[in-house]
Amino acid sequence: MLNEQEQQLVGVFQNGFPLTEHPFHAMGQAIGLNEQQVLDGLHALQEKGIIKRIGVVVHHHELGYRANAMVVWDVPDESVREIGARIKQFDFVSLCYLRRRCLPAWPYNLYCMIHGRERNETLERAERLTVGCGLTPYKREVLFSRRRFKQCGARYFQGSRNEALGT
């Protein structure tokens, strides 16, 4: 788990870097660190595997990918890891997770987010993924996204909320 300084850093990062000439200096000021301490903290979090990536985070929908779907399968536990590893090769998949089932109501354990410009493209991609990864035998559902009520970066720690982001 994170030490106190790392928690503060994650807290100040979770709303994004300021779009100013010295963003790390600006973020450090908020939590009493200098620029170099912030940069060192970022490096340390990367090395610990806590940061997945650093960069521009886009909104798919606004980029014209309007037919986005969560596709789920019920895959036997003994095969799911092998199949999950194959999904990486499909670049229209942005996320792929193994999740615990919520039985009896929800039997699915493999989850992908698939993005397309229109429904048929997304459905065709779901099909290609299903065939290409050997998922044909398993029960599947495609859940298209409708309204987005809320979307923002994960906020694990209180005290740095920025409701103004509002995305």
Place this chain on the structure above:
Amino acid sequence: MRSLETRPSVDLQLSPLEFKLLNDFQHDFPLHPRPYLTLAKTLGISEAEVLERLRTLQAAGLISRVGVVLQPRKVGISTLAAMQVPPERLEEVAALVSNFHEVNHNYEREHAFNLWFVLTAADATRLAEVIAAIESNTGLQVCSMPMEEDFHIDLGFRIHG
């Protein structure tokens, strides 16, 4: 809360520069005192122009943020939750759910399970409290599907031009 259905459907015309800003810097953002200057040099434009373009793209909603994406299970605890909400109650329940600071994604999906949201908290106790509060405030069951493994290491999204 906002509904994307009501947004105008514009044909997206990205300039080559906008495309590069959106596509080329999703990873390996320079950890340097003036990172936007580094981007500017790569693109052959000024730092001020990089900042201006990024602000514009963010204001247009194309960019969520420039920043870090965390490895979900390494910090705190999170889960994906789903509810079967009667259609006439969807807006009310969605607003109640979004109101929790611990909820960072909240979507309507086409399914009997029509409300899906991601919950993140510093610990399991707080996560359970939020789920219990949503259930007692709505009288509806919350299904929780915590992540067991992340197969897709790379969350970047390649934009097809």
